Amino acid sequence: MSSVDNRSVPALGFLTVVDHPQHGLFGGYLVLNKCGRPLEFHCTAPIKPNRAQQILYGPTLAPFLYGEQIGQTLVQKGRHEPLVVCTDLEPVLAVRPHVSMPVVLVLSPAPTASNDTSACIEIPHFGGQEKIIQRVDPSHGGPGGLVRFRLGRNELALSEGTAAADQPSIAERVAELAETFDLGEPFGRIREAIEEAQRAVR
């Protein structure tokens, strides 16, 4: 195997959080090269907000934990500077003010010609528990002010506050990759890896 320093290799970051009903939140951050091969992976030990945090943070708890705390910590651990960080969870977008690269939400599944025109974001759990489902209504940009756009084969969204600055940048950086790359696919790998890591410490 080569020992070349690949920190300058064009890379994509994939950041997600898995909510385990017993253990709490596990963050996972995967950096892939442009061919989809893993360069590095970081995951957190489980984090469980206490009751006070739940009450005091109220609806801002998820963005705080997912983005500011878990997301920021993980992205800062990375040795590669990705072109873009993708996430499949809207609260993770809150990491954007704390990192230097654009952070984009990958809507999954991408809208189809079916009757249901709303996209469905599933916040996944493992352990066979109930899933939280947030629905993004395209008619008004979605909850929290999302700006949706399509890039290649991928349906993406940005926070309203960052869209103006980040959207052109994302288009410039990953337009070619987005033509062929299913940006939603690596999140499955992260979830499997988190589950594997969790099994290893049991």
Next chain:
Amino acid sequence: MSTRPDPPAACEIGLSWYASPRPQVYSLELELGPEAAPWDWQRQLAWPAIATQTLPLTATAPPAISVPIARPRIRVRSFEFPAPDEVLPAVAAAQAPSPTAPDGPAATPHGATRIRPPGDVIKLEDRLLYLLQPALELLLAERSLEFPFPPFAYQFQGIAFLYPRHAAILADEMGLGKTMQAVTAVRLLLRCGEIRRVLLVCPKPLVSNWQREFQQWAPEVPVLAVEGEQEKRAWQWQFAEIPVKIANYEAVCRDRELFESAGDGGRRLRFDLVILDESQRIKNRQGTTSQVVRNIDRSRSWALTGTPIENSPEDLVGIFEFLAPGFLNSDMKPRKMGRTIRDYVLRRTKDEVLKELPPKLFRDADLELTPEQRESYRLAEEEGLLRLTRMEPSVTIQHVFELVLRLKQICNFDPATGASSKLERLEADLEEVAQSGRKAIIFSQWVGTIEILAEHLRRFGPLQYHGRIPSARRDDVIRRFRDDPDSHVILMSYGAGGVGLNLQFAHYVFLFDRWWNPAIEDQAVNRAHRIGVAGPVTVTRFLVLDTIEERIDRILQEKRELFESVFSDARGHRHLGLTQAEIFGLFDLKSPHGPIDLAA
């Protein structure tokens, strides 16, 4: 004396509490005596002394609780992976440039076959490296690995099974493309730089077949067949620039010294991967072949076989001695053995994965002996049994076996007259085959039977493929059978034609006589019933009633059940190998103890 009341010892205080800053107020009731004392009026008029008392008024501060909003401490585990590999120089040089290949993934692949870490990969980092790889289809596309035609989904799964494993058996039913799956897994490992030296060992007649398969499925991978005189082979073994070497079992055994510990300054050969095709060849652990291949220095070991168990679970133990010595032992019950090997063996049947494959239609042709055959059979059986009875108790399995073979041959042809009910039936069936422009494969155990059949079936343009046909001519025989419209029949021995050949252009298979175990028969049938077959394959099994063939058939059926007991994790187990007792039992003879191995 006046009775004026004493001044109050303490003022009565009307206390009102207001929150600060209201002033504190004390109310005093001033009482004047109602009587005046004339002699001391001045004194009486004096104001009484006012006593005051100060009471502290302490207000308790309200309790306050601080709730710390601590930022959670986040522990992170980090894994960095080696930079995705570089292509092996020899492979890269041989690869035709692909000007249209894009920089990224070549195309959007359909399907997503994930590579899972095998159970024997313990280190979390290594397991994650496998789990975090993209789908196999994407890996192949990324490497611009093209195929002559799209593999089936189950073949991708087979490649994903082999790719991460250091010890594996691909035990797919014949005809599902084990060769293609192994070639592609080798190709991918070479292209990823994970292996550089591969040795493929196969039966001699299949060397050219493997060369063709590599040419078809991995055209950029240089392949060398190790063959010829000893000096030439010695040079070929050391020729490091060719990543894949193919050798037959006999050549490997002849050159065994090269695989043993280096001595006298010689260099011991080492391979990153050794693949044994038709690995049932090493089922006998005491055999030379088994000992030689186990001695090859290697880091990965794969075995390919459609029949990991031919006779008994002991066969599987023999193969595992090559893959992972000591992992299995002969004392294991089939069910436990099945559980133990689960992570090492991938076995699929056509019924499971190729539902679209045309069906395999079995016809049992139950025949009666001709009168001539019946008479010969009766005499042979009576004489043979009489002889065996006289020999008791010194009768051996060889004596019984000779009688079995004699009777089976009579079931084929009457030795005196050449009469044969099987031949009559066969000729009738072949007329139909030839008229429809189809082709048929006929299997027999004996070359002698094949030669007699060839004489009788001349009008069907028969070709022969068996041990007496030189290896150099065999490819030409197959080519003629495929291309010559007048050649409707190929006559094959189970030994030579049972494995590795692709004859999917034949729609009929005849088992003129029966082999000793069902796995060999299955292999034979699957020469025709495999991927690429255009229509149903009709298999006709000749069986002469009320003869030794019928009795053997019952044992074959039991052997099928044994196979299922290991590979389907079925409940219960009976020892179903062909034992001495069963062989003797064919003639109601008593036997000494101990199993024997009849199948080749």
